[in-house]
Amino acid sequence: MLRRLALLVMSLVVSSALVFLLLRLLPGDIAQAKLGIYGTPEALEQLRAEYNLDKSLPVQYLNWLSGAVRGDLGLSVLTGVDITHELVAKSTLTLPLIGFASFFAIIIAVPLGMLAALRFRKWDGVATSVVSQLGIAVPTFWVGVILITIFAVRNQVFPSGGFPYEGWANFPAAISSLILPASTLALAQGAVLMRFARSATIDVIQQDYFRTARATGLSRLQALRVHGVRNAMVPVVSVLGMQISTLIVGAIIVESVFALPGVGQMLLQDVNVRDYTKVQGTVAVTTAFVFVISFVIDLVLGILNPRTRQKI
Amino acid sequence: MTRNRTLMIGASCVIFSVFLAVLSLIWTPYDPLEMNPELSLTGPSSMHWFGTDENGRDILSSIIVGSRATLMTGILAVIICMVIGVSVGIATSVAPKWVEMPAIFGIDIVLALPTVLFAIVLASVYGPSTLTAVFAIGIALSASVAQVTRREVVVVLMADYVMAARASGCGTWRIIRKHILPNIRASLLVQASGACAIAILAESTLSYLGLGTTPPAPSWGRMMASLQPYLLINPIFPLWPGLAIVITVLGFNLLGDGLRESLDPTLRQSEK
Numbered sequence: 001m002l003r004r005l006a007l008l009v010m011s012l013v014v015s016s017a018l019v020f021l022l023l024r025l026l027p028g029d030i031a032q033a034k035l036g037i038y039g040t041p042e043a044l045e046q047l048r049a050e051y052n053l054d055k056s057l058p059v060q061y062l063n064w065l066s067g068a069v070r071g072d073l074g075l076s077v078l079t080g081v082d083i084t085h086e087l088v089a090k091s092t093l094t095l096p097l098i099g100f101a102s103f104f105a106i107i108i109a110v111p112l113g114m115l116a117a118l119r120f121r122k123w124d125g126v127a128t129s130v131v132s133q134l135g136i137a138v139p140t141f142w143v144g145v146i147l148i149t150i151f152a153v154r155n156q157v158f159p160s161g162g163f164p165y166e167g168w169a170n171f172p173a174a175i176s177s178l179i180l181p182a183s184t185l186a187l188a189q190g191a192v193l194m195r196f197a198r199s200a201t202i203d204v205i206q207q208d209y210f211r212t213a214r215a216t217g218l219s220r221l222q223a224l225r226v227h228g229v230r231n232a233m234v235p236v237v238s239v240l241g242m243q244i245s246t247l248i249v250g251a252i253i254v255e256s257v258f259a260l261p262g263v264g265q266m267l268l269q270d271v272n273v274r275d276y277t278k279v280q281g282t283v284a285v286t287t288a289f290v291f292v293i294s295f296v297i298d299l300v301l302g303i304l305n306p307r308t309r310q311k312i
Numbered sequence: 313m314t315r316n317r318t319l320m321i322g323a324s325c326v327i328f329s330v331f332l333a334v335l336s337l338i339w340t341p342y343d344p345l346e347m348n349p350e351l352s353l354t355g356p357s358s359m360h361w362f363g364t365d366e367n368g369r370d371i372l373s374s375i376i377v378g379s380r381a382t383l384m385t386g387i388l389a390v391i392i393c394m395v396i397g398v399s400v401g402i403a404t405s406v407a408p409k410w411v412e413m414p415a416i417f418g419i420d421i422v423l424a425l426p427t428v429l430f431a432i433v434l435a436s437v438y439g440p441s442t443l444t445a446v447f448a449i450g451i452a453l454s455a456s457v458a459q460v461t462r463r464e465v466v467v468v469l470m471a472d473y474v475m476a477a478r479a480s481g482c483g484t485w486r487i488i489r490k491h492i493l494p495n496i497r498a499s500l501l502v503q504a505s506g507a508c509a510i511a512i513l514a515e516s517t518l519s520y521l522g523l524g525t526t527p528p529a530p531s532w533g534r535m536m537a538s539l540q541p542y543l544l545i546n547p548i549f550p551l552w553p554g555l556a557i558v559i560t561v562l563g564f565n566l567l568g569d570g571l572r573e574s575l576d577p578t579l580r581q582s583e584k
Contacts, residue, residue, distance in 0.1 A: 007417070011420070011421050011424065014418075018421075022433055022434070022437060023433065023436075023437060134558070134562065136565060137513075137558050137562035138554075138557075138558050139516055139517060139520070139533075139557050141517065141520045141536060141537075142536065142550070142554035142558070145536065145540055145543070146550075146554075149543055149547040153543050153544055245424060245425070245426035245429070246426070248426055248429070249426045249427070249428040249429055249517075252428070252429075252521075253428075253517055256520070256521055257540075267432065268432070268523075270436075271432055271435065271523070279433065279436055283433055286426070286429060287425060290424055290425075291424060294424065
């Protein structure tokens with residue numbers, strides 16, 4: 001447990017240093033880029049001092065890190081906005097999106113994966129497997145476009161994109177604008193999860209305890225409900241944990257498809273205008289999020305499956 | 313699906329994409345870059361089978377040419393990730409403990425980094441291009457190749473014939489060449505096929521986001537993005553580039569699965 005925690009802390013430090021280095025080894029000078037033709041030597045000097053750009057790289061990194069640990073990612077050199085503040089505001093859209101999507105993905109994947117396992121070598125089982133193979137190959141943005149075509153263009157059930165201006169204050173509109181994006185993300189994730197749910201269920205069906213349960217008179221479905229779900233959930237949850245980075249990238253794509261003003265949109269815009277300080281903050285926090293989630297998932301797995309507890 | 317069928321379907325999809333790329337060098341129905349404002353956004357017709365885009369360019373021709381960028385990304389990214397991944401994988405498994413532990417740790421970190429996010433950072437630093445995308449995808453994928461290679465090499469290293477080779481005076485380099493590489497070849501092939509599918513999907517995603525292949529070179533991902541606003545006019549437009557991506561990615565995925573099943577005898581009995 002302690003070892004896992006140490007690994008987490010080290011991963012956080014190394015990955016943030018990596019992002020910092022990648023973005024700071026850039027040719028060009030942020031201060032010069034911001035001031036442009038107004039960049040008199042004095043003005044440049046002042047701006048560099050203001051944002052600590054005149055210090056050495058390790059000092060800059062430590063400054064930034066000590067701020068980041070306290071939840072202060074600094075100000076954007078380009079626009080002067082408070083990065084932490086922006087990030088938190090945008091997360092109120094992205095985090096629910098990821099949450100809904102994971103929830104939908106599990107709801108889709110576990111029952112279908114079990115069905116595919118129970119109907120192993122029968123037509124509907126094979127069909128579910130084929131669908132899952134297809135689901136893995138289909139790009140997320142394409143799923144999004146297809147869902148928009150069906151549910152927003154042909155039948156105007158949901159909005160084709162955007163988020164209500166008032167945000168979550170307009171709850172029904174906010175929810176309805178997240179349904180298509182979350183489903184898009186969930187379909188892509190669900191296809192991956194389904195494969196694992198299927199092979200885990202096949203494992204369960206071949207176990208002695210499952211045969212015993214059947215022998216006591218339970219139907220296949222009943223036996224699976226009592227003994228299968230928990231066992232099949234273990235790989236699903238662990239894969240979901242490993243997939244969390246895919247899920248975040250998926251959220252960036254989905255936000256772009258549906259024009260949702262979340263963290264992903266913000267990141268892409270910052271990349272376009274080359275606002276390195278903000279890109280750095282966003283990417284560092286996102287990777288930290290990935291590491292922390294996979295740490296938490298490991299803990300949850302321990303609860304679901306006591307056998308893995310010693311290994312953590 | 314039996315293993316032969318998986319392999320066959322996968323191989324046919326891949327061959328089809330390669331065929332498109334080769335065809336694009338010799339012939340396309342129209343010049344994919346030729347703009348024709350009068351023919352903007354026409355639906356499929358006998359003249360333009362897949363229709364025309366907002367600038368009146370023939371979509372079918374763009375898709376045929378787009379296969380080049382897609383396949384090139386796949387192949388280059390696979391070369392990068394296999395070279396780095398296999399070298400790191402083998403090096404860390406024969407290296408002394410004090411090198412091994414930090415290396416494993418490094419692999420774990422790169423594994424956890426989101427591939428596309430890493431590519432986005434690189435694109436913001438070096439500007440979007442196919443090469444930046446290839447490089448980012450290749451590096452990101454190399455971690456998982458290194459991990460799998462390590463796992464395989466450690467098993468081979470414990471085999472009696474390796475010990476015998478060592479006892480008879482073979483150097484590390486010779487053992488790697490004569491004993492390790494031939495033994496992990498099959499699993500590397502499977503890895504390469506899977507990595508290619510991931511790389512192609514990642515490239516099309518980056519291009520869709522405007523961070524991959526830059527215009528005017530046609531790219532399936534960017535075609536999706538540029539055709540999306542015209543869904544209301546004709547919802548069939550984004551279907552074509554999407555289908556092209558699906559066929560190619562599915563092909564490499566199935567090829568990998570098929571290869572795994574036919575190369576690994578233990579999987580033949582327990583078909584999971």
